[in-house]
Amino acid sequence: MRTRLSQLALAALSLAAAAPATAVGLPEYGTFGLDLDARSTAVKPGNDFWSYANGGWAQRTQIGPTMDAAGVTVLMHENASSNVRRIVEDMARQPAYGTAGQQIGKLYLSWMNEAAIEARGPAALRPYLARIQSASSHAAVQALFAEAGYASPLAIEPDVHPADPRRYILNIAQGELGLPRDYYLKEGGEYARVRSAYRAYVRQVQELAGMDGAEAKADAIIALETALAKVHWTMAESREQSKTSNIETRASLEAKYAEFDWTRLLASYALPPAAEVLVMQESAVKEIGRIVAATPVQDWKDYLAYRFISDHAESLPASFANARFELYGRTLAGLQSRPERWKRGVQLVNSIFGEEVGRIYVERHYPQAASRQMRELVEDVRAAYRDRISASSWMDSATRQKALAKLSALKALIGGPDSYPGRAAGAIEKDDLLGNLVRADAAARKRGAERLHKPVDPAEWLVTPQTMNAYYDYHSNAIVFPAAMLQAPFFDPRADAAVNYGTIGALIGHEMGHGFDDQGRQYGADGTRENWWTEASAQSFQRRADALAAQYDHYQPLPGAQVNGKLTLGENIADLSGVEAAYAAYQSYQKRHGKAKVLAGLSGEQRFFMAFAQGRRAKVNEAAMRQLLVIDTHAPSLFRVNGTLRNVDAWYRAFNVQRGDAFYLAPAERVHIW
Numbered sequence: 001m002r003t004r005l006s007q008l009a010l011a012a013l014s015l016a017a018a019a020p021a022t023a024v025g026l027p028e029y030g031t032f033g034l035d036l037d038a039r040s041t042a043v044k045p046g047n048d049f050w051s052y053a054n055g056g057w058a059q060r061t062q063i064g065p066t067m068d069a070a071g072v073t074v075l076m077h078e079n080a081s082s083n084v085r086r087i088v089e090d091m092a093r094q095p096a097y098g099t100a101g102q103q104i105g106k107l108y109l110s111w112m113n114e115a116a117i118e119a120r121g122p123a124a125l126r127p128y129l130a131r132i133q134s135a136s137s138h139a140a141v142q143a144l145f146a147e148a149g150y151a152s153p154l155a156i157e158p159d160v161h162p163a164d165p166r167r168y169i170l171n172i173a174q175g176e177l178g179l180p181r182d183y184y185l186k187e188g189g190e191y192a193r194v195r196s197a198y199r200a201y202v203r204q205v206q207e208l209a210g211m212d213g214a215e216a217k218a219d220a221i222i223a224l225e226t227a228l229a230k231v232h233w234t235m236a237e238s239r240e241q242s243k244t245s246n247i248e249t250r251a252s253l254e255a256k257y258a259e260f261d262w263t264r265l266l267a268s269y270a271l272p273p274a275a276e277v278l279v280m281q282e283s284a285v286k287e288i289g290r291i292v293a294a295t296p297v298q299d300w301k302d303y304l305a306y307r308f309i310s311d312h313a314e315s316l317p318a319s320f321a322n323a324r325f326e327l328y329g330r331t332l333a334g335l336q337s338r339p340e341r342w343k344r345g346v347q348l349v350n351s352i353f354g355e356e357v358g359r360i361y362v363e364r365h366y367p368q369a370a371s372r373q374m375r376e377l378v379e380d381v382r383a384a385y386r387d388r389i390s391a392s393s394w395m396d397s398a399t400r401q402k403a404l405a406k407l408s409a410l411k412a413l414i415g416g417p418d419s420y421p422g423r424a425a426g427a428i429e430k431d432d433l434l435g436n437l438v439r440a441d442a443a444a445r446k447r448g449a450e451r452l453h454k455p456v457d458p459a460e461w462l463v464t465p466q467t468m469n470a471y472y473d474y475h476s477n478a479i480v481f482p483a484a485m486l487q488a489p490f491f492d493p494r495a496d497a498a499v500n501y502g503t504i505g506a507l508i509g510h511e512m513g514h515g516f517d518d519q520g521r522q523y524g525a526d527g528t529r530e531n532w533w534t535e536a537s538a539q540s541f542q543r544r545a546d547a548l549a550a551q552y553d554h555y556q557p558l559p560g561a562q563v564n565g566k567l568t569l570g571e572n573i574a575d576l577s578g579v580e581a582a583y584a585a586y587q588s589y590q591k592r593h594g595k596a597k598v599l600a601g602l603s604g605e606q607r608f609f610m611a612f613a614q615g616r617r618a619k620v621n622e623a624a625m626r627q628l629l630v631i632d633t634h635a636p637s638l639f640r641v642n643g644t645l646r647n648v649d650a651w652y653r654a655f656n657v658q659r660g661d662a663f664y665l666a667p668a669e670r671v672h673i674w
């Protein structure tokens, strides 16, 4: 809950060859940073600006067989991943990298040694399944919920205290299921198809592990998950901070949620009796408690065994990994084949030793010059927000002062963190892949438990520098741009200013906008959850937010599958306020540096909006799109562009968009937040 990542989180893992070297002085795309061949100039901008800017690209581009999407984020991810591969290989080979390098080398070997994994077969599972078999009571089952490697109907982890951003609090939330919630509950051919594939998968992985009665157990397992899904909150409900910040004491937790064995569930956290905890989805946690108590011990054991095998299928013999790919890759994400083994191995190493890799990533791939340019862009966009908030017609002056104070206090973390505390991953053995993963999970949990008793470090990064993403953190009031996000076409020091303002400028504006979106506005300048709004200003904001949500509710990317305006509201507010602030920042850039020349027949303003549309282009296959519509807080690429720009007056002027064009909105219907 602490972060809100900005890009497609689900683009399948892949790595490709390094991007072609760029000639010094020339941007990566075209002569000034735009991909002019990507356009489809036959399309009228007001009818479909996304296609006007990207139609040619969309026509030519195929989604790779190991991918669920194609587009800018996929390319940048591939580029960052091939950089990570070289770092991992160097660290594994060169003695200069010390213990971390040796551990990385051993972990990578344990992944790559397929012959050893096949030879060991399902026997690798034995000690873990035996632990499940030895459980003979609900209490013993709940002890397993709290152990590394095993699934749990509750997700328990420390997060920043909403009322005091200097300390942590233990968060208790509904756990994850094998499928996203809607797939258990919704009617319709596509959901039925996935459910039937899921049932076959649950049966198959048990059979591969040599378990008896897999058919009947699959039915009981899915019935259990369906019961849990029914009491789970939706994604849209779960993102509402006002409903998910329920503080309990240890005593009130035990009284209200008495079906759980809290002594066992919280054993590793050493919570003092007076400690507070936070319950996120109250009604769901309550009902999950009833389900825990009402479900026979044997059913829980079958469920835990199935989940252990499924969650670790990638580190088991190929028959397990292939079964998992068929469900999660092919059926749910529309992939045709899986990425090569080494690519997944690099990703695995990166997920466990991300900090060690990240330190070197920044050294190699984040030049100081880029850092200076980014700082300037951030301050320009901040200044634009300052002007817009100051001039806002709907906010009263008391609320405006608070908003400006929050904006001034907002921090920008760029490239990578100042320090990289090495992180223990547990013992790494070159011939025990499954054990390595379970021990790494245990080490990560131990770290989580320890941080609960330490003050929050406001300079801590929640992602590694090689993560292709950016985020806003409510609790530290900071925007964070990892090094991997700062590459073309998002950021190209050699590109025309209009292009950088339209891409990275709009993204900086987007992240700043999260500080003032429907959830971010509930936090103050120092990251404390507080109401700093007068009633009148809050109502004015709400009217604007509701109008924007209503616009997005109308978009239908697939027959019968709508965008969820409420689920995507925070991102859509951030997109809209981000592009408006970046546009204003570009105007002040032109005031300082002179009016931009026309390039390739395009004015600076036109290039700005083209860059915005090209920076957000993505093509997602149908299965993945269906899944994203229920789990992703971002709207699909098409509407992140067209749905945003139809509210922006300057876009109408730049492209002469008129009444009668498909995305035209009358001025009174356009939503302006800032």
Ligand SMILES: [Zn+2]
Binding pocket: 004, 005, 006, 510, 511, 514, 571, 574
């Ligand atoms: Zn965002």
